[in-house]
Each structure stands twice: as C-alpha cells, then as structure tokens.
Amino acid sequence: MAEERPAKWGLVVDLDRCTGCNACIAACSMENNVPFVGEDEVAYGRALYWIRTQRYWEGEYPAVTPTFQPVMCQQCGNAPCEPVCPVYASVHSEEEQINLAVYNRCVGTRYCANNCPYFARVFNWFDYELPEPMRSYLNPDVTVRRRGVMEKCTFCVQRIVRGRQKARAEGRELRDGEIQPACVQACPAEALVFGDLSDPESRVSQLARSQRRYHLLEELGTLPRVTYLKGVGNHGG
Template structure:
C-alpha cells in the first residue's frame, strides 16, 4: 500500500451551536491526563486545562449580553511558539501538520507561552498527585507530564495515530469523520467538527470555507487551523 499523503488537520467551531456547557473541557481533561490543580491554584492562574470557554460581553449598556468562545491551541501554520524554543520542544509535525510539544525535551523556559498570542499553553508547576481511585481514569495512550514542562492541546494526536494505524492495517485510506477529538465527541450540540482541511470534500473543510468563518487574531499572520463560525441566530450544519 502506498504511503498516505500528509493531512492538514483542523477544527471548526460553530459558535451558534455552542451552549457553553464545558463538556469539551471535561472530555479533554479526561482524555489527555490533565491534572486538576484545585480552586486556589486556578485562582492564581495555574489551571491546566488545554481548552477553555472564554466568556465575554457584547453590545452596549443596557443591551449587554454574554457570549462565549471555546479557545485552545490554534495549531498555527506559522506558529510563534516554535522559533523561540531553545531546545526544539515546540515543533511542527510534517505528517499531521500540527504543532507538537515534545515533553522530554522541554526544560520549562516558558518562552513559548510568552510568545503565544492565544494564551493556549500551561506550565506544569507541580507534580500533581491524583489520589485513588481517580488514578484509574488515566489514559494509557497519553504521557503523564511532570513538573517543569509546558502543555497544550495536540488535537488528540494519539487518536489521529490510532486511526491511521487501523486504516493502514486494513489497507485503506483514512475516512472523513473516522477520527474525532475528545472535545468533538463530547459536544452535545455538534458544535465542533474535526477533519482534514486539505480535503475539499471533508465536512470540516466545507465548513471552514463558510462565509461565517473567521480566525482568532487573523491579522497576526499565524495561520491558525481552528476556524470559528460566527454566531447570530443561525443554527445550521
């Protein structure tokens, strides 16, 4: 079987469908062995979640309404975190075309976090202990990180690799929708779609070309792989 072509993985988030329930946050934490740091550490700015539901207000007083945007690593094609890492722990994957974090290289300089305009990276301050029986929930497919490294969303690269391995073993190409990120799988409103943006027929690619599509801080030229669909009353697929 011929080697599969590199894919351009990306996320599309429909803000009209997002209810702000934070199921994606919980699913991401469970899938990727993210420690629960506790209320005090979160208040101190040391929460470890790889995805957050960013809240903000729109409109002018008194017609003000709350709104939300799920935010995670935008998997920039021109990532500002990569050139500042002195040990090449932040690297771009040629196979998946996503920004990876090599934990066993990271020495915790936090240069990447300082250079990330999306505030999408977290520094692991402590060796967080997971008391029994919660330690049984740890995902064996994902590294358990230790103190002193930077962490961030990886588009559930372990699920991508598993899907590719299954498809290769069966002698076929990976099908659209076969790989789902944890946040996508848990979303009750189908607000998150994951897929190959280089495939014009994939659902994610079609949604990313929508007139409602935009990127966070697009003017910075980071070339994000996460596309947001503007809200405003539309509830379409």
C-alpha cells in the same frame, strides 16, 4: 495497500451552536490526563485546562445576552512558539502536520507561552499525584507530565495516530469524521467539527469555506488551523 494521502488536520468551531457548557473542557481533561489543580491554584492563575471558554456579554443590563468562544491551541502553520524554544520541544509534526509539545525535552523556559498570542499554553507548576484507585483512570496513551513543563492542546494526537494506523492496517484511506478529538466527540451541540482540510469534500473543509469564517488574530500571519464561524441572529458571536 491504498496510497496514503497526507492530511491537513483542522478544527471548525461554530459559535452559533456553542452553549458554553464546558463539556469540551471536561472531555479534554479526562482524555489527556490534565489534573484538576484546585480552587487556590486557579486563583493564582495556574489552571492547566488545555481549552478555555471565553465569555462575552452583549446588550445593556438587564437585557444582557452571553456569548461563548472556546479557545485552544490554534495549531498555527507559522507557529510563533516554535522558533523561540531553545531545546526544540515545540515542534511541527511532519506526519500529522500539527504543532506538538515534546514533554520529555521541555525544560520549562516558558518562551513558547510568552510568544503565543492566543495564550493557549499552560505551565505545570507541580507534580500532581492521583490517589488510588483514580490512577487507573489515567489514559495510558498520553504521557503524564511532570513538574516544570509546558502543556497544550495537540488535537488529541494519540487518536490521530491510532486512527491512521488502523486505516493503514486495513489498506485504506481515513474516512471523513473517523477521527474525533475528545472535545469534538463530547460536544452535545455539535459546535466542533474536526477533519482533513486538504479534502475539499470533508465536512470541516466545507465549513472552513463558509462566509461566516474567521481566524483569531488573523492579521498576525500565524496561519491557524482552527476556524471560527460567526454567530448569527441576536446572540451574535
């Protein structure tokens, strides 16, 4: 069997390509069993989406141009959410090297959310029960969270594990682009690219070295794994 090389998973978001269609949000919700809480709960700030699309406006009315920025968990290498969790529910995976949420350990203190500078964690206020036959559409690979726990993006870790196990069974290394989180797979503009940052030949690694690259709140030293590429031309980014 081929020797397995440890991966450093990362995501690149090209703001020059993003159209703000929110396909990534819909795909993430379906893949990870994220419930739709309804208009009233969203008005209370209780939306459970793991990705949000921030909208910015450039120019003066009426010549105004919108720009969009998808924001998810930045999978920080120096994650501020981890040291404040009293029950060690926010942990760094040794094998995947990403920040995970252990749902059956979480007691809902929300310390992690208060310490996250990206506001990338959401709190589940209620137990949401899907009516039949909708329950049959739930992803069996993802835990259905209960009331009172924190939720967040995990780069679709279930897909990472499944892809790694397949490569192991076939005695080979993972191929570049073989694993795609739901948001990456669904993006019609191919604005999202996922892969192994430790592989200098991977597409995500090459894009992460682009002159257009930057990280959100880089001055905080959280070492995020999500890299943004600035927009070009008149529509900015």
